[in-house]
Amino acid sequence: AAPNETREFQAEVKQLLEIVIHSLYTDREIFLRELISNAADALEKLRYQKITNKEVLDADLPLEINIELNDQDHTLSITDTGIGMTRDELVENLGTIAHSGSKAFLQHLAEGNKPDVNLIGQFGVGFYSAFMVADKVTVTTRSYRPEAVGCVWSSEGTGTYSIHEEEGLPRGTKITLDLKEDAREFAKPETIKRIIKQYSSFVPFPISVNGEKVNTIQAIWTKNKNEVSEEEYNEFYKFIANAYDEPLMRLHFSVDAPLAINALLFVPKDNFERLGFGRMEPGVNLYCRKVLIQSQSKDILPEWLRFLKGVVDSEELPLNISRETMQDSALMSKLRRVITGRFIKFLSEQAKDNPEKYKEFWQNFSMFIKEGAATDFTHQKDLVKLLRFESSKSEKGQLISLQDYVKRMKEEQRDIYYINGPAREVIEASPYLEAFRDQDMEVIYTHEPVDDYILSQLGEFEGKKLVSIDRADVELPDVNNQNGAVLPEDKVKSLSQWLKQVLGEKVSEVRESKRLSESPAIVLNPDYVSSSIQRMMQVMNK
Ligand code: ADP
Numbered sequence: 001a002a003p004n005e006t007r008e009f010q011a012e013v014k015q016l017l018e019i020v021i022h023s024l025y026t027d028r029e030i031f032l033r034e035l036i037s038n039a040a041d042a043l044e045k046l047r048y049q050k051i052t053n054k055e056v057l058d059a060d061l062p063l064e065i066n067i068e069l070n071d072q073d074h075t076l077s078i079t080d081t082g083i084g085m086t087r088d089e090l091v092e093n094l095g096t097i098a099h100s101g102s103k104a105f106l107q108h109l110a111e112g113n114k115p116d117v118n119l120i121g122q123f124g125v126g127f128y129s130a131f132m133v134a135d136k137v138t139v140t141t142r143s144y145r146p147e148a149v150g151c152v153w154s155s156e157g158t159g160t161y162s163i164h165e166e167e168g169l170p171r172g173t174k175i176t177l178d179l180k181e182d183a184r185e186f187a188k189p190e191t192i193k194r195i196i197k198q199y200s201s202f203v204p205f206p207i208s209v210n211g212e213k214v215n216t217i218q219a220i221w222t223k224n225k226n227e228v229s230e231e232e233y234n235e236f237y238k239f240i241a242n243a244y245d246e247p248l249m250r251l252h253f254s255v256d257a258p259l260a261i262n263a264l265l266f267v268p269k270d271n272f273e274r275l276g277f278g279r280m281e282p283g284v285n286l287y288c289r290k291v292l293i294q295s296q297s298k299d300i301l302p303e304w305l306r307f308l309k310g311v312v313d314s315e316e317l318p319l320n321i322s323r324e325t326m327q328d329s330a331l332m333s334k335l336r337r338v339i340t341g342r343f344i345k346f347l348s349e350q351a352k353d354n355p356e357k358y359k360e361f362w363q364n365f366s367m368f369i370k371e372g373a374a375t376d377f378t379h380q381k382d383l384v385k386l387l388r389f390e391s392s393k394s395e396k397g398q399l400i401s402l403q404d405y406v407k408r409m410k411e412e413q414r415d416i417y418y419i420n421g422p423a424r425e426v427i428e429a430s431p432y433l434e435a436f437r438d439q440d441m442e443v444i445y446t447h448e449p450v451d452d453y454i455l456s457q458l459g460e461f462e463g464k465k466l467v468s469i470d471r472a473d474v475e476l477p478d479v480n481n482q483n484g485a486v487l488p489e490d491k492v493k494s495l496s497q498w499l500k501q502v503l504g505e506k507v508s509e510v511r512e513s514k515r516l517s518e519s520p521a522i523v524l525n526p527d528y529v530s531s532s533i534q535r536m537m538q539v540m541n542k
Pocket residue numbers: 034038039042080082083084085093094124125126127128173
């Protein structure tokens with residue numbers, strides 16, 4: 001065997017270990033969930049290899065997780081018969097941090113923020129969480145590849161780790177923890193069984209503790225809705241989303257046509273992307289008859305639905321579908337269309353039947369719906385109905401939809417009016433609203449450039465033109481509200497000429513306006529752009 005080699009952890013790992021070892025005292029028991037979830041991942045990957053590849057080491061080994069506790073030696077080991085790791089994979093996977101989210105998480109902690117257990121779940125201190133409870137961690141592993149050589153990795157979490165090769169190991173990974181003096185409770189079966197029940201009851205492989213099987217395996221997404229309790233749903237969510245709180249919304253459905261699909265989708269409570277933790281990875285796993293085909297699938301849903309967590313199971317999928325064919329298969333796009341359509345329908349039902357819930361959803365996740373409305377032309381028409389806005393007739397904080405607007409349009413009104421501004425107060429102080437206020441006509445307030453992008457791209461809604469009221473060509477149905485004296489025509493003409501002379505190239509035209517009642521003058525845009533689109537273009541040209 002090759003000699004023992006000692007290596008340094010990557011700087012970020014050292015930093016993470018420092019935090020894990022010295023400042024994470026609460027919720028230490030999550031280490032078990034992290035290790036079990038890694039074992040389950042490794043087993044899912046092995047199962048997939050067995051289906052798609054011909055040759056796998058120790059092909060007859062059952063797929064399972066065994067936990068051995070020794071209360072005398074104060075050790076805990078967790079063994080899986082999964083995919084294992086080669087020497088290079090050990091160095092890569094357990095010596096560096098790959099996820100950008102984990103780096104952002106680290107940054108967040110380094111800035112002195114208290115690590116919230118839900119964040120740990122999302123960005124995972126993952127494998128390294130073992131060092132919360134152990135002063136030494138040993139990983140004994142052998143890859144499923146027939147020619148693979150077994151390896152032993154060990155570390156005390158202080159800057160370095162060592163690796164050596166070992167003969168005669170079975171396929172899979174065994175992780176042994178020498179428990180810290182103050183963590184000896186984790187060698188007790190009652191403690192470990194309780195933690196497994198709490199966090200890992202949905203692991204789809206048998207888990208045993210000192211030889212006794214402790215979990216029941218169930219694919220709840222294939223069950224009938226009335227066979228699953230609220231608690232089971234929530235527990236399943238926590239398992240699949242690595243979350244510690246409950247989901248905000250849940251959609252469980254099955255369809256038979258045009259495709260056979262069982263799906264269980266969750267909207268989380270928090271949007272970590274909005275909170276500044278970088279771009280989210282997709283969170284929906286793709287199954288075929290309960291066999292995991294692709295975890296965190298990039299193909300099963302459009303990108304703007306990356307905030308969803310859950311499972312999609314379709315019998316239609318060929319088990320041995322390759323990652324490449326998945327990307328552009330007609331079947332996948334059909335699945336994607338059906339599931340996306342169903343989810344959008346669910347959201348519009350929520351908006352109608354459960355407005356408070358929808359409002360909460362909108363506060364956190366509106367950016368994704370807007371992204372969809374701006375980019376996903378297959379579903380744009382339905383997504384636009386999910387948009388919510390403030391308006392000149394909504395109370396502060398109350399939001400309306402385009403449909404609400406159309407319903408209460410004035411009889412003589414033909415167009416839908418909107419205006420962009422950073423905040424309600426700013427919009428209401430501007431002269432643009434004057435004429436509309438005088439005529440008691442509602443104007444939608446938009447606060448982000450993407451709103452105007454969507455509305456101008458859309459052009460119309462339910463046959464009504466969408467018009468930004470800072471455009472010069474806005475026509476009000478009936479303008480007849482001159483307050484005070486009217487200037488004679490020749491005076492207007494010479495005033496306009498003088499203004500044009502003074503302003504020169506800065507304006508293309510100066511003309512008389514009938515849309516003002518209080519302000520003396522107003523700056524308008526050429527017909528084809530609104531101010532916020534112009535601002536966006538300026539930013540893009542920089
Ligand atoms: P994550 O699970 O989010 O990728 P972890 O820190 O938990 O992050 O694990 C890092 C990597 O180490 C995993 O992605 C996987 O490649 C590898 N790994 C960890 N545990 C095992 C295991 N039991 N079997 C095989 N590979 C593992």
